[in-house]
Amino acid sequence: MRHTSEQPPRPVLTVPVIPLPGEPVADAASTAPDGLTLGRRIRHFRNRQGLTLSELAGRVDSTTSQLSHVENGNREPRLSLITAIAAELGVSVAELLEPGPPPDRRAELEIALDRAQRSSLYAGLGVAPVRPGRTMPLNVLESLVALHTELARRAAEAIATPEEARRANTEIRMIMRTRDNYLPEIEELGEDLIRRAGYTSGALTHSTVSEMARTLGFEIIHVPDLPHSTRTVTDLANGRIYLPPASIPGGHGLRSLALQAIAHRVLGHTRPVSYADFLRQRLEITYFAATCLIPRSAAVDYLSERKRSRDLAIEDFRDAFGVTHEAAALRFTNLATSHLDLPLHFLRVSDDGALYKGYENDGVGLPADVHGAIEGQYVCRHWAARAAFERRTRTTEFHQYTDTPAGTFWCSTQTGRSDAGEFSITVGVPFNHAKWFRGRETARRAASGCPDESCCRRPATDLSQRWQEHSWPSAALHTQILAPLPSGTFPGVDDAEVYAFLEANAPSEGP
Numbered sequence: 001m002r003h004t005s006e007q008p009p010r011p012v013l014t015v016p017v018i019p020l021p022g023e024p025v026a027d028a029a030s031t032a033p034d035g036l037t038l039g040r041r042i043r044h045f046r047n048r049q050g051l052t053l054s055e056l057a058g059r060v061d062s063t064t065s066q067l068s069h070v071e072n073g074n075r076e077p078r079l080s081l082i083t084a085i086a087a088e089l090g091v092s093v094a095e096l097l098e099p100g101p102p103p104d105r106r107a108e109l110e111i112a113l114d115r116a117q118r119s120s121l122y123a124g125l126g127v128a129p130v131r132p133g134r135t136m137p138l139n140v141l142e143s144l145v146a147l148h149t150e151l152a153r154r155a156a157e158a159i160a161t162p163e164e165a166r167r168a169n170t171e172i173r174m175i176m177r178t179r180d181n182y183l184p185e186i187e188e189l190g191e192d193l194i195r196r197a198g199y200t201s202g203a204l205t206h207s208t209v210s211e212m213a214r215t216l217g218f219e220i221i222h223v224p225d226l227p228h229s230t231r232t233v234t235d236l237a238n239g240r241i242y243l244p245p246a247s248i249p250g251g252h253g254l255r256s257l258a259l260q261a262i263a264h265r266v267l268g269h270t271r272p273v274s275y276a277d278f279l280r281q282r283l284e285i286t287y288f289a290a291t292c293l294i295p296r297s298a299a300v301d302y303l304s305e306r307k308r309s310r311d312l313a314i315e316d317f318r319d320a321f322g323v324t325h326e327a328a329a330l331r332f333t334n335l336a337t338s339h340l341d342l343p344l345h346f347l348r349v350s351d352d353g354a355l356y357k358g359y360e361n362d363g364v365g366l367p368a369d370v371h372g373a374i375e376g377q378y379v380c381r382h383w384a385a386r387a388a389f390e391r392r393t394r395t396t397e398f399h400q401y402t403d404t405p406a407g408t409f410w411c412s413t414q415t416g417r418s419d420a421g422e423f424s425i426t427v428g429v430p431f432n433h434a435k436w437f438r439g440r441e442t443a444r445r446a447a448s449g450c451p452d453e454s455c456c457r458r459p460a461t462d463l464s465q466r467w468q469e470h471s472w473p474s475a476a477l478h479t480q481i482l483a484p485l486p487s488g489t490f491p492g493v494d495d496a497e498v499y500a501f502l503e504a505n506a507p508s509e510g511p
């Protein structure tokens, strides 16, 4: 049954907010049709007038081949030529140029087929393209386009190799670093939408999220039987967002899921064409949800006041907006540099020391592989992100100054537990910015020599000599991390840790 009240919501943004390398930066205000749509409109009106290419070419002082290029979207015609063509075809220039869909179903399919056949996905198949001539039956055209659509869907769905995933991740992290992890276009969009839904201050309520969805033409429906492989499902035809049952009290998870589902539409996302595109969309929807859950104006007011009082603390920021510690810390990275003049770093580290997520624009040396990927790399044992696991009492943040080859940093770490085990969330700043934070008076100080392996990665020489030939560890798999862990003697195994363990547990004497 179709929803009767509203049209399916239209996207608010029509261009990617984060252009990937090599992608043209489109003008957000530009809504003119692309060359192919224009060309197909010209062909449509030419056929309606019963004119051949050469007849029209003769009348507008052009050539058959030039006009053919125009109709196939291979050449942008000058405005004078468009004006002449419009006059000959008995339509206005606006009718040719105005934004909107192609003139008819056939033209729409021809454009879709042309785009599909120009894609790198298709080129990779090595199959000769077909030209959809006027004699090609419409149902053949329909079928071809449907095949291409399915092909693209399957390619996007295919599991990316760890190498691709790491490359794409690194690429996007580098782009975000140049932007101080801040996307003002999405900030403004999110804040505008929640204000229109009635948000005034403090934490964002479920009812405001529902109201916001309604103003965008969506109804939020909680169902107990979502497909296992999904987090949410959106029915675009009927303007419905299906979410899991509202059964997680206190968490911001459901609000965030609803906002992320809305975001795909609001941000004008189309099916991702590559793994990088998929990651970019994930980042954009997560960012959008964060701008709604912790709106910029309220957050900047709050944080600026805390900075003036020299009492900045992620735990308070978290509690003020009713989100998780990780969400608060990540949101802090969006706003800290642009609005508080603070360079900083963020780490999510699992209890074995492997980095799960990281961001920095303060020069702290994140562990990275030769390609610059950080996921799965071990963080220095002496950093706060790992030292915090040694504490007994973990209800408050853990503070530490760490001297590193890149300078001294002050870090604040909170530990937590998920289904996958314990993890720590760290926000750190260079020494001279510690003065704005609660916990700056800590007496805890550590020294880190990483990435020099003699700091904490290389086993002590005597232990190596003793154990190297007498140990056989079996690596644990990190299913939640995109890539294999850096290898020791055995792939994925931390030698220093293994040898220290063996030493500590060996009966009386070692080998």
Ligand SMILES: [Zn+2]
Pocket (backbone or CB within 6 Å): 379, 380, 381, 382, 448, 449, 450, 455, 456, 457
């Ligand atoms: Zn170290």
